[in-house]
Amino acid sequence: MRRGAPVRGQGPPAASTIAELSRPGRRAWSFAPLDVEPVEVPAEHRRASAPGLPEVSELELVRHYTRLSQMNYGVDTGIYPLGSCSMKYNPKLAEVAAAMPGFARMHPLQPDATTQGALELLWRLERALCELTGMARATLQPPAGACGELTGLLMMRAFHAAQGAPRAKVLIPDAAHGTNPASVRMGGFDAVHVPADDRGLVDVEALGRAIDDDVAGLMLTNPNTLGLFERDIERITKLVHDAGGLVYYDGANLNAIMGRTRPGDMGFDIVHINTHKTFATPHGGGGPGAGPVGVVERLVPFLPVPRVERDRDGAFHLSEEAPASIGRMHGFNGNFAVLVRAYAYVFLHGADGLREVSERAVLNANYLAALVRDVFPLAQPDLRPMHEFVSTSVELKDRTGIRVMDIAKRLIDLGYHAPTVYFPLVVEEALMVEPTETETRETLEGLAAALRQAAAEATTDPQALHDAPLSAPVRRLDEARAARQLKLRW
Amino acid sequence: MRRGAPVRGQGPPAASTIAELSRPGRRAWSFAPLDVEPVEVPAEHRRASAPGLPEVSELELVRHYTRLSQMNYGVDTGIYPLGSCSMKYNPKLAEVAAAMPGFARMHPLQPDATTQGALELLWRLERALCELTGMARATLQPPAGACGELTGLLMMRAFHAAQGAPRAKVLIPDAAHGTNPASVRMGGFDAVHVPADDRGLVDVEALGRAIDDDVAGLMLTNPNTLGLFERDIERITKLVHDAGGLVYYDGANLNAIMGRTRPGDMGFDIVHINTHKTFATPHGGGGPGAGPVGVVERLVPFLPVPRVERDRDGAFHLSEEAPASIGRMHGFNGNFAVLVRAYAYVFLHGADGLREVSERAVLNANYLAALVRDVFPLAQPDLRPMHEFVSTSVELKDRTGIRVMDIAKRLIDLGYHAPTVYFPLVVEEALMVEPTETETRETLEGLAAALRQAAAEATTDPQALHDAPLSAPVRRLDEARAARQLKLRW
Amino acid sequence: MRFAPHTDDDVRQMLATIGVASLDDLFDEIPAALRVEGPLDLPGGVSEQEILEDLGNLARADRSLEDLVCFAGAGAYDHFVPSAVWALAGRSEFFTSYTPYQPELSQGVLQTLFEFQSMVCELTELDVSNASLYDGATALVEAVHMARAGGRHRVLVAGGVDPRLVATLRTYGAGSGYAPEVLEAPAGWGGVPAELEPDVAAVVVQHPNVFGILEDVTSFAELAHGGGAELIQVFDPTSLGVLAPPGALGADIAVAEGQSLGNHLNFGGPYLGILAARMEHVRKMPGRIVGETLDVDGDPGYVLTLQAREQHIRREKATSNICTNQTLMAIAATIHLAWLGPEGLAELGRRCAAKAAYAFTALTAVPGVRAAFPDAPFFKEFAIRVPGEAAEVRDALVDRGFLAGVPAPWVGSDVLLVAVTERRTKAQIDALALAMGEVLA
Amino acid sequence: MRFAPHTDDDVRQMLATIGVASLDDLFDEIPAALRVEGPLDLPGGVSEQEILEDLGNLARADRSLEDLVCFAGAGAYDHFVPSAVWALAGRSEFFTSYTPYQPELSQGVLQTLFEFQSMVCELTELDVSNASLYDGATALVEAVHMARAGGRHRVLVAGGVDPRLVATLRTYGAGSGYAPEVLEAPAGWGGVPAELEPDVAAVVVQHPNVFGILEDVTSFAELAHGGGAELIQVFDPTSLGVLAPPGALGADIAVAEGQSLGNHLNFGGPYLGILAARMEHVRKMPGRIVGETLDVDGDPGYVLTLQAREQHIRREKATSNICTNQTLMAIAATIHLAWLGPEGLAELGRRCAAKAAYAFTALTAVPGVRAAFPDAPFFKEFAIRVPGEAAEVRDALVDRGFLAGVPAPWVGSDVLLVAVTERRTKAQIDALALAMGEVLA
Ligand SMILES: Cc1ncc(COP(=O)(O)O)c(C=O)c1O
């Protein structure tokens, strides 16, 4: 039964690519007649055979991608509780703003005199992010969080080099997101993992032992990957500072603390923000995002170029003059149109609005946790999670053999997108849940009921879990086969 | 199995209205703080109790209407072969044009000096439509075809009154679209039906007998409702003219003849066009449309006001000065934003493009007819249909008891929207099919195969037809119950 | 640019299947004498880029409300349209569909229209609403036709009703056999006659009226009902968060221009005709009506209902000739009303009223400017008298970046209607007053 | 404005269920000393209307390509974006979704990315493409890292490569332990060294290069392969309808800035990093890769594959740290390429080439203006020398409504890069030449 389900438009039932619709001579394109002399590309440079692009009419094009879009779940179709991703409502007004010709139709290399509005927007946003995080200056150039991390690490590297004492190691917690160690390596450091204590927090003793004068710095999220606030954070940052290191704040979890506390106040020296998380810029199916990075005063000289500066007369310009800068992290000015959306979100909410955002994000996570923790116990039952929580279904697995992946697939048939599963790796059968502040109580209760039903079915109707999903455009897909028999193009 | 079907987003499975999502205190709205003194509405005028509008968050609003949109079939999801509706591709570029602030953010009562662009657009479009139809001038004011019909009939009335000889009757063919007789009555005339001959064309002898000096005029589509060209049209219009009557061209089928022949050349005096058919302005789930009306020279004085006129200095203005005018048919300037889209379509295609449109529309209809006529015989097998054709499944019904409605519902499960059924009323078990020019050969073949399969199942698997649809958001709906137990609001 | 997908090969094979030699043969039913020889006298086709440049040039030749601060109203208003409205109403599954002849494939449009009807009933406190008409003016025409279906002929119109509504009535009346009779209202409102002749079918009152003035609807209702006629009220949906609804004031049929609900000004259209009435009128109503029903499984769903009223069934006996309507505008209005909710609608009304009151004080303080109807209470629009020609003052203010209002020549060449929506700021109003002072100095 | 849906009642009941007394209690893990007392030093929240007015004012403070005729390029180009591209890429099911961790709910994005990879392979005549990187510059960085994975260290860069690409390489190289070595190219192109030291990992050539000049890629390829290094080509996707593809020229890895495929200029981003390579490199590739597979019923579907390369699995041993990428831009590029097809892409290339050639003649005919590299063949961009400072000439032309180009100070303060896309008309080019003449007179 398809009760309330979307209409299936005409079109081949099984996945068929646009190439299969192609017919020689069909076309969607149109160009104005050539109004100058045609020229021939020199023979030695000419392409021998045309690329195998599809030939379709505009209507076929429209139907194909409309159909594909409908085969996709998004925040606009339902709750999307991926942990550490802050899949909140993406305001439509931000799309209207980003489409304004004064933003969308601007060449990145226009002279400053013609880009004063864009530069002022970046200038204001930089200041707001600094206030929100407690930093002195920021770069808005990194196109995503991971690039922000690398930006921070390269500044760390430049800082120590400038001290005349390069350092080789960067500490990260076991549970850190994969981009952290990967960025550490791309920054030219060795990643040293610090264990968590039995509360799931940084083991401060172990940290102390790990720190020496070859440690360039420490990377941390706070609240951490388990959604727990590192209450010893002051001791932690002091330990690192005392050893001459820097502390990096991975801002993926900033949605938990806005207006409540600031990384700068905790002693962090470098902070990145994921605008596509905290500031609701659309995730775009995997991107684009933006990963602005703020730093404390002593690191300002190392910020990337170009930077937005303001002259005495109040005019803005892009400046490349910064001898100690690490250089440029992006071909142009970063993901500007994403930053326009971030600006819209930050200034729409303002100080109290952002504080409320975090307040409600934490409220929603704790409420949902309260509704399911008896069935899916928290990985750390003794501490209160903040904007997200991590449960484990290891007991369920031991008892019934049902894996958390089966639960995830069953949720699809129950009308929900699953939380993050099998992350963090330090938790067995992990279920990492971040509902965000824009979900209603009813929606949280609906998801909780679905999770509980799935867990109950592990004993009452395991087949339903093994067979799931039955209501999606495809059934469970063979990922091993995909990696074994590579088919990466038509 | 949902193979390739859209993802069903979260949300109540059965139809639930936005009212059911409402919670007191929820809100999506925001306003700037009031920057002037508040005022109280006089007590005697004050509303006693607030209207029961829903209270929802913006995300709930977005999800609800996104979900509803996905429960709807449109041209963008598949072929929509409703006869007489020209459900062709609606170019995306027209939406971009209509959204330009210079069109979308214009007040209808701005002074002419500030609306020169909009007025020039209307002026150019009027001239293009006159050239296309062979008329002298046109009004773009009627917001739809039916209103265009009434506009034409009121001009007919005014014309005869001006001759000092009012007339009471208007002739229409049996097969005419329902709006024709309804408009005739609203125009203050009596509708007199003229029969078709056994070829499905106007019975010219019968017409001759029906004409007398009380006949104000004749309304006709050509090609007619059966998709057949009235080859005796010159004799027909002459008959009416000789009796002092006028001939009205219902332009719903104009998509068949653009650039091939013109109503004016056939002898018609009044022509309406459905921009939402011929010129691909989106049908909007039922509207809006536009129904411009062109007339021959002698009827120009009676055109509605305001009219777009051009002064000697080339400036445009809206003129109300037309003593013989029937007046205004719309509160303002008609469906302007629809006319912007029509302009985009007409001038994008140009002379040859429009001719090609009709050429391909007729090609597609005849091809589809050729693919199904052995199973669904043409109501008029001896004449070549033009842009649409009418089949009858009366033989199928007599043989198997399967109604054409069952066929229509089965098509849904086969992935297609049905053609118009049970119209025209003069054809039993009618199936009125207009594929339009923007459909591919493969799509026509797919629809033909589905039609043939459904017909075959009438004997092999009638249950599949009785049960259909099974793949839609709802099963077959009880229309009798809806009319008996009226539930017209929550 | 072209959208027809046919390759030469397609054409060849399709012609072969049809059994004709050429595309021209498909048109052989057209008598030779009627065939167009050679191309039409139209420009040749162009590319997407060219047509958008052409349209862009036309749009730039206009002065839009992006650069003119709008105080013009008279039936069309510059209210703020939330971004969510067209992000949703603009979804192509809505706007590329048509009249839901196959309801199973059209539940999205049908349910949204059911919600629209429900919200209109909530707003008006009337029993039943249809699913949209062309605009406010034609909605009034249809309401009058409903009232006249009873057999009575005459139509009385209060003096405060917008003349362009009356003009539209007059046009349609020529076909239906009536001429609207406009009552005197020297004060700009009221003018309720002592009693009604028995041949009067309907009394029409607009509240707030064309001058923005709050009318005494109940007296008109008593007059109408006392004389056995229907009371038709023309209302402003943006006022119904704060003003008593037509149903409570005694209206039998209520109509409105729905543009201000989520629809852009669009130089006059497409707009939205709203029509609601008491239940006893339901079978006389024009246009589409959506009803809830059950499917064969007993689950709820929506269909077009009472189609026996409509032209495609009843033909010349139909309640109206309307077929294509303004569904997409009704969808936008539904979304906008859901965005507002009861609170937001009330806030909207309060802001309009307060800002209009402020503007009234500011403008009537300009030397030489006075209120046209001094002590009449108004909602979001009011009439002023300026020294000289209102149209000239309006034009002079355009040069200063204001669309100051709409002249009302029928009450005097010096009268200007000024509308103030929630979208206007105190600063803009002060600036208008200043500019008007300069223009008049 | 707020998007959190909680009513006071919700908050009360939720807190009760959680078992805390107040919202503040939810934050009691935060040490008192770290709590922000009082509001942040940010403006208060505003309404939708206000924020859109604020943003509208900022946008209007810019001079966009709506009013400047654009001849600026240098890696970002003013190509026409068909309306269908964002009507589709902008569908919210695409842009409100994220990395397809649950492939069954993400087939739309996954299949579109599979089509993107396929089209990139068709364009480049290489075996495999990933599903997007940040932009052209970071794509080059990733390509170099792939080449260096073999163990060799040095990176040679042809003189014709865009300095901002080299600058980006330099930044990332500081972390990875290399410094790009730029070769001499006095003629504006070529400069192929006689031979290669054995420690060179990659040779990078851009074709068409930063001056728009067609490079002799094959010679660079022979050099690289002769010395056991990889050849990395930076290409322009809009050229591949007419120019020989990287795969045919001997490139092992090809990267590009994909902005010109359906993406707006956006003042520099979001853009699209394209990376394609020969099959043997597939396990060294960075970022997401989509593969086709079967579901349990044996029906085809798409998933992210070879994830063992990626940071979330391989952590510090990952091929790259990239996680969030430019998927939506890849979707737009896919739709644009499907709109173009092979014919349209070739037409696009021909128009760019022809108009650039016309502009070259027109501008070098302006007294005082000469070609910077007289007989070098170019595609859609070329370098001219103007009397005086290029930046000043460019600024003077802004006042006349032209964005005449991008200065190239690294070859001379008098050098201006001029790009001409299919979007420019003969009339615009003539007008630029005229204006330049006036400015220089
Ligand atoms: C904790 C954490 N750090 C870093 C990142 C990387 O950010 P991005 O995906 O924007 O590169 C993520 C994103 O998933 C994350 O969750």
Ligand SMILES: Cc1ncc(COP(=O)(O)O)c(C=O)c1O
């Ligand atoms: C033949 C014919 N005439 C008139 C009309 C009425 O046009 P509209 O629906 O635009 O009012 C139609 C539309 O369905 C039609 O098919």
